[in-house]
Amino acid sequence: MANKQTSIMILDDEPIVGKRLKPSLEKKGYEVESFTSSKEALERIEERAFDIVVTDLKMEGMDGMQFLTLVKEKYPDTEVIVITGFATMATARESFNKGVFDFLAKPFKLGEIVEVIARAEAKKKKDGKA
Amino acid sequence: MKILVMLDTGNYSRRIIKDVARLAKNTFADIIFLGVQENNKKPAKSLVNGLLKYQQDLYGFFPPEDLPYAEFTDRSWRETGPGKWLLTSRGMKEFSLHIRTGSVAREALALAAEVESDLIILGCSRKFGCEWDGEMNVPLRVARDAPCSVLVIKKVGKAKQIISILDQSVVSQDSLELVNQLVTLHDAGLKIVGVKEKKGKKDKIEKQMVELLKYYNELGIGAWIKLMNREEVQDYVTASSREGIVALWMGGRESLLKKLFSRSMVDKLLENTTSSLLILR
The missing domain is CATH 3.40.50.620 (HUPs)
Known part of the structure; x- marks a missing residue:
């Protein structure tokens, strides 16, 4: 049986983030959907689950913290990776308390987030949730 | 974020650890400490001890429950090439110590490119401008030629x-x-x-x-x-x-x-x- 493709949602209101990440992750065999609006991302979350969600924290409308809270409530097995351009100890702590897999401050190189995603994927596989 | 911190045994290096810790605490960055020695077939004891002391100082700025870095499981330096040694630990984030032999600026620039760091941080003595071990050339060359952003810390603490x-x-x-x-x-x-x-x-x-x-x-x-x-x-x-x-x-x-x-x-x-x-x- 073929391995199930790992699905990833990227949410960042900076379009450049999705533009950079989506093609690289797709090249690595991931199924990727990219959003710049938290409202649209939330609508999509209502429709389906993702294995991994990568979300920015500071966005217009619903902020990333609210978004990741909703994702974790609806899909506890989804691994959430937070990326932020305005990192503070408090937001990092709050993110981890909410069960995020990792916290990445911007700027970061593509290789760094790809490595974090690979670790999240490995964890899911190890836990038998992927 | 990946931060490369250039360190030696000077006071200006010791002083910047608090600022590095503040940045690391907020960003949960991967941290790389680099020490460069002039000429040696093995890591110089004074440099090894200095880097390990800086590591302990950095860790000490974190509340234990928030420390994203791990202690080294053992302290055996791995030779990664001629005149190059590495000690690394992986907690939630990576912390590594590098010792290299040669010119300080050249080794820092090379390592920054190798590890794809996002930021290089170094201190400098303010006695005669901005010196590193008595040389103006080091901060200048790193600031000028680095493949990433560079923060030269002259004044520690909060900026308005x-x-x-x-x-x-x-x-x-x-x-x-x-x-x-x-x-x-x-x-x-x-x-x-x-x-x-x-x-x-x-x-x-x-x-x-x-x-x-x-x-x-x-x-x-x-x-x-x-x-x-x-x-x-x-x-x-x-x-x-x-x-x-x-x-x-x-x-x-x-x-x-x-x-x-x-x-x-x-x-x-x-x-x-x-x-x-x-x-x-």
Whole structure:
């Protein structure tokens, strides 16, 4: 049986983030959907689950913290990776308390987030949730 | 974020650990400490002990429950090439110590490229400007030639302002993000100073400033903006450096600042400013 493709949602209101990440992750065999609006991302979350969600924290409308809270409530097995351009100890702590897999401050190189995603994927596989 | 910290046994290196810890605590960055020795077939004991002490000092700034780095399982240095040694630990984030043999600036630049660091941090002695182990050349060469942004810490502690000097060169997303992190970290005000050529180019730089203002407005960050002629910049930078960290965008081949702050000017800036200096790329 073929391995199930790992699905990833990227949410960042900076379009450049999705533009950079989506093609690289797709090249690595991931199924990727990219959003710049938290409202649209939330609508999509209502429709389906993702294995991994990568979300920015500071966005217009619903902020990333609210978004990741909703994702974790609806899909506890989804691994959430937070990326932020305005990192503070408090937001990092709050993110981890909410069960995020990792916290990445911007700027970061593509290789760094790809490595974090690979670790999240490995964890899911190890836990038998992927 | 990946931060490369250049360290030696000087007091200026010891002093910056607190600032590095503050940045690491907020950003959960991967941290790389680099020590360079002149000539040795094995890691010099004084450098090893110095780096391990800095590591313990850094860890000590974290509440134990928030420490994202692990202790080393053993302290055997792995030889990664001639004159190169590595000690690494993986907690939630990676912490590694590198010892290299050779020229300090050259080894730092090479390692920054190898590990793809986002930022290089180094301190410098303020006794005669900005020296590293008695040499002005090290901070200057790293600031000038690094493949990523560089923070030269002259003044430790919180900054009231981040004064960013912008010309018509390309402003990278990475550099904006680094400025954002520093504004957040220091809870500082942000000043963006646009530099225009004597004739023309005003439209381009003004357009870029408006775009930046829009970018910061959308993020809810208040930014104070000023446009000035290139001949005013050097005095302005020297004067405003008293207020906080001076950030210079030095990227892009067409960068006016690159021309304006030639080798001798970066040298002067490092020598004359009292503040820390951030070179953005």
